[in-house]
Amino acid sequence: MNKFYIKLPSANIDPKGALKSFLVNKMLSAKPWLRYAGIDTPRVERGIQYASADDYIVFDSSATFDVDWAKSSDLSESTKRYIPVYDLYTDFNSAISKLESYARAKCPFFSEPDYDFKYFGQPVKVFDNYVQIGLNIIPRKNTRAYLSALPGATIDSITEVIVKINNYKFA
Numbered sequence: 001m002n003k004f005y006i007k008l009p010s011a012n013i014d015p016k017g018a019l020k021s022f023l024v025n026k027m028l029s030a031k032p033w034l035r036y037a038g039i040d041t042p043r044v045e046r047g048i049q050y051a052s053a054d055d056y057i058v059f060d061s062s063a064t065f066d067v068d069w070a071k072s073s074d075l076s077e078s079t080k081r082y083i084p085v086y087d088l089y090t091d092f093n094s095a096i097s098k099l100e101s102y103a104r105a106k107c108p109f110f111s112e113p114d115y116d117f118k119y120f121g122q123p124v125k126v127f128d129n130y131v132q133i134g135l136n137i138i139p140r141k142n143t144r145a146y147l148s149a150l151p152g153a154t155i156d157s158i159t160e161v162i163v164k165i166n167n168y169k170f171a
Contacts, residue, residue: 002083002084003058003059003060003061003062003063003083004059004083004084004085004086004098004102005056005057005058005059005070005075005080005083005084005085005086006023006056006057006059006085006086006087006088006095006098006099007054007055007056007072007085007086007087007088008020008023008051008052008053008054008055008056008057008088009053009054009087009088009089010053010054011052011053011054013089014053014089017052017053019088019089019092020051020052020088023057023088023095023096023099024048024049026096026099027067027099030103031099031103033103033106033107034066034067034103034106034107035064035065035066035067036048036065036066036067036068037064037065037067037068037069038050040065042064047069048067048068048069050069051069054072055069055070055071055072056069056070056071056072056075056085057069058070059098059099059102061102061105061106066106084098086098119133119161119164122134124161127140128140129141131161131162133161138158138161138162140162
């Protein structure tokens with residue numbers, strides 16, 4: 001899970017910014033667990049939405065944000081030489097593949113397609129009003145009546161699941 005850059009295409013190649021929009025929408029909709037500059041805390045003045053033509057989207061798990069951006073003038077040639085750079089226009093498939101690998105390495109339990117993640121080997125799917133763990137359905141709101149009918153060990157297990165889910169930004 002190393003640091004890498006995705007270079008946005010120039011204004012001549014992508015005048016409407018369609019590739020940048022595609023990349024940002026893909027990241028935000030399919031990878032919500034990553035921390036994005038300008039969206040997540042701590043607050044910054046200019047987040048990834050301000051990246052423009054010839055700028056770089058920066059992926060760095062050791063930084064404050066998993067996804068940030070940098071102007072092309074901010075990066076030296078030696079920096080670009082030692083850190084992989086994927087051009088979104090010419091290396092589109094490689095860039096998207098690297099993004100997928102990065103997100104999967106950052107949070108491997110979120111990368112399964114049929115469910116949101118696994119919890120102790122059981123698939124977990126999060127919905128607006130309930131959470132499905134395997135075949136068990138647990139309401140997310142008004143859980144008092146549901147929980148009071150269960151044994152203590154089951155209540156502790158369910159509480160732990162709900163806390164973990166809420167910590168992973170699904171609340």
